[in-house]
Amino acid sequence: KKILEGNLAAAAQLRAGFRASGTLVINMISSPGSGKTTLLEGTIARLKALYRLGGLDGDIATERDAERLRKAGIPARQILTGGACHLDSRQVMSALDDEGERFAGLDILFIENVGNLICPTSYDLGEDYKVALLSVTEGDDKPFKYPAIFSKAAVTVITKTDLLPYVDFDVATVRSELSTLRPDGAVFELSSRSGTGMDAWCDDLTRRLAGKR
Amino acid sequence: KKILEGNLAAAAQLRAGFRASGTLVINMISSPGSGKTTLLEGTIARLKALYRLGGLDGDIATERDAERLRKAGIPARQILTGGACHLDSRQVMSALDDEGERFAGLDILFIENVGNLICPTSYDLGEDYKVALLSVTEGDDKPFKYPAIFSKAAVTVITKTDLLPYVDFDVATVRSELSTLRPDGAVFELSSRSGTGMDAWCDDLTRRLAGKR
């Protein structure tokens, strides 16, 4: 409990800073391999000419995800958690302090959390909202099996829809479970590979950014 | 640290009990949706006529996985963790105490852990060995990104190989990362859907059971 309280103090400070700078901040949470980094690569390709984007990537080990985002053309920093299964707000704060000018004046900051559907849900990072990703290859039973994240996420993205023909995944069942857990939530279905659904996801981001300003 | 020490005491007791009864115990760990329950369904279909099998399923919510194993024809009990992202040995002990005779004299006990590649790695459940599952749809970068579980698992199963034609997954890269992290580890490639590779996985189980006796 003490840990979460300490996290909240730093999160509140971060949130105030993001409000002052008008930066939209998104905390992306999913199982390992649901497609967070790939979705960000596609999003960056579509939005980087219009907006100043930045990325923070949480992982246990390697710089692989931050490298992929830097290659996609935005400033990105890897936060190695030292074994912790989630990012916390102090790590975010010290990463941003370190980056200084490189991350100043961003329109949108994407925080890709550690691949884990459970613990990251409880740590506020000063974000505007959480985005949960659920890939069609993980099974259509996940919302009720992992209810906390799907209740707390304002947006759920169903990813890898190009694979629907090859797996048992009932989109209607998933949507009904999601609407039970989060009646006011938005749900997007997309494939980062084929591009289907990417426009609606990007439009939602720009709408939320305009809403924050 | 105190939590892990308490866990070890109960794990040692469990392990002694399993040795006395000659039960092979497997702790299955993966991301959510990598295919643990589906692999168990296929394994049960192939082995239940020859061996007395049992299942313990750890989850945050729902009885869905234990129901699937019971439907497959073995005694199975769901352990709801109350929000914890991993099973611990006291939960296993109290579940087995509760089940009593229903789980007595098993040849193989499968413990399907909570879907999470990180925290379950640190909790000894009295098992003979850990099995990590990695589905081809999660990406071929996972061993080095989540090194703890792939170092601690004596067996890694690469699942859903029927989907290889539709994803970027380099089996050779994964095998090379796995052999760096666990030089003495066994690796199986299989599809629970098509049945490819299931015989080698089942043969390995029966060999390890014979080895324990």
Ligand SMILES: Nc1nc2c(ncn2[C@@H]2O[C@H](COP(=O)(O)OP(=O)(O)OP(=O)(O)O)[C@@H](O)[C@H]2O)c(=O)[nH]1
């Ligand atoms: N077919 C298909 N594959 C995809 C899609 N999106 C991602 N993938 C694949 O899914 C795997 C994992 O994608 P990542 O983007 O690395 O997943 P992640 O959520 O960032 O993974 P972690 O950061 O390790 O938690 C890779 O092999 C991707 O190529 C998609 O829309 N369609």
Ligand SMILES: Nc1nc2c(ncn2[C@@H]2O[C@H](COP(=O)(O)OP(=O)(O)OP(=O)(O)O)[C@@H](O)[C@H]2O)c(=O)[nH]1
């Ligand atoms: N194509 C294909 N799909 C598979 C295979 N094995 C499992 N699946 C699918 O993958 C999804 C998840 O499978 P599960 O067995 O429920 O995964 P799990 O690891 O038990 O999931 P949790 O218990 O929630 O962590 C389901 O939609 C399965 O149908 C396979 O070999 N091939």
Ligand SMILES: [Mg+2]
């Ligand atoms: Mg990633």
Ligand SMILES: [Mg+2]
């Ligand atoms: Mg399961």
Ligand SMILES: [Zn+2]
């Ligand atoms: Zn955790």
Ligand SMILES: [Zn+2]
């Ligand atoms: Zn945990």
